[in-house]
Amino acid sequence: MRTITLGTRKSNLALKQTEWVQQELEKLDLPYRFEVKKISTKGDRVLDRTLSKVGGKGLFVKEIEQALADGEIDIAVHSMKDLPGEMAEGFEVGAVTNRVDPRDAYIANDHVKFHNLPLGAVVGTSSLRRTSQIKAERPDLNVQWIRGNIETRLRKLREESFDAIILAAAGLERMGWSDEIVTEFLEPNMCVPAVGQGALGIECRSGDEDILKIIQHLHDEPVAVCVAAERAFLKAVEGGCAVPIGGYATLNKQGNVQLTAMIGSTDGRKILKEKLTGDNPEEMGRKAAHALLGRGGKEILEQAREEMGEE
Numbered sequence: 323m324r325t326i327t328l329g330t331r332k333s334n335l336a337l338k339q340t341e342w343v344q345q346e347l348e349k350l351d352l353p354y355r356f357e358v359k360k361i362s363t364k365g366d367r368v369l370d371r372t373l374s375k376v377g378g379k380g381l382f383v384k385e386i387e388q389a390l391a392d393g394e395i396d397i398a399v400h401s402m403k404d405l406p407g408e409m410a411e412g413f414e415v416g417a418v419t420n421r422v423d424p425r426d427a428y429i430a431n432d433h434v435k436f437h438n439l440p441l442g443a444v445v446g447t448s449s450l451r452r453t454s455q456i457k458a459e460r461p462d463l464n465v466q467w468i469r470g471n472i473e474t475r476l477r478k479l480r481e482e483s484f485d486a487i488i489l490a491a492a493g494l495e496r497m498g499w500s501d502e503i504v505t506e507f508l509e510p511n512m513c514v515p516a517v518g519q520g521a522l523g524i525e526c527r528s529g530d531e532d533i534l535k536i537i538q539h540l541h542d543e544p545v546a547v548c549v550a551a552e553r554a555f556l557k558a559v560e561g562g563c564a565v566p567i568g569g570y571a572t573l574n575k576q577g578n579v580q581l582t583a584m585i586g587s588t589d590g591r592k593i594l595k596e597k598l599t600g601d602n603p604e605e606m607g608r609k610a611a612h613a614l615l616g617r618g619g620k621e622i623l624e625q626a627r628e629e630m631g632e633e
């Protein structure tokens with residue numbers, strides 16, 4: 323019996339996600355054995371600097387793709403959110419899984435509601451997208467970078483001088499933690515989620531038909547269509563995690579894609595949104611990018627990139 327190896331980053335969340343994929347594949351009773359292999363990535367090692375400064379989105383992906391290329395692993399499980407707009411030559415996302423809660427979760431000491439935070443309260447996040455959108459609601463807030471995996475960030479909330487932090491709800495959900503630690507979920511109309519947030523991407527070597535056939539079983543086409551629209555937007559604005567952008571799509575009752583794309587300044591003073599409905603996700607993503615870049619998004623992104631470079 324052939325053994326199929328699933329590769330993942332070493333973080334607990336990445337491991338949980340990969341074990342979930344492994345279990346789902348085992349349920350299918352295919353004539354394969356599935357094993358999980360942990361791979362150390364630069365993104366996991368460089369925890370003392372903000373993500374955006376050490377190379378952006380590709381950071382968690384490179385070493386894992388090397389392992390795929392070397393045949394050390396056959397499948398790589400990623401948070402869709404961590405994948406660059408365009409995959410490197412020789413690799414493809416063969417399946418996009420179901421999506422768990424795509425929202426951001428706001429977690430405060432003593433469960434103080436977001437709008438009741440005292441003036442100048444310290445909120446931890448390492449995402450420009452979150453910074454921009456919470457500053458738009460509450461310009462007085464003191465946003466501080468907070469790095470580390472989910473467990474580290476929750477510990478920092480308890481032990482350091484943060485009043486609140488913001489994390490992806492999906493991470494908490496996939497870790498199997500209860501909603502009770504969450505003070506409020508930030509609705510997508512106030513805080514547009516990150517492109518791909520909540521879904522997993524299953525990557526393999528391009529054209530690896532045996533593997534593609536196996537992972538097809540975990541593919542969720544409606545989610546894939548929505549994520550395709552979001553990622554087309556990401557790609558068209560040349561976004562990574564170094565820029566304050568968001569993208570979130572759902573399907574309406576008629577089966578059309580409804581995409582909300584966002585570009586915001588890091589100080590939250592300018593938030594641009596474009597909402598489109600249609601049936602061609604790639605075209606919608608490109609259109610949203612074109613519209614937002616033309617309405618001042620280009621300058622906002624240039625400014626944000628400059629700010630990141632200066633620090």
Ligand SMILES: NCc1[nH]cc(CCC(=O)O)c1CC(=O)O
Pocket residue numbers: 401402403404488489490492493518519520521
């Ligand atoms: N940026 C790191 C990262 N990548 C994926 C998730 C959570 C899971 C997901 O969004 O699917 C997280 C943690 C977070 O943003 O709080």
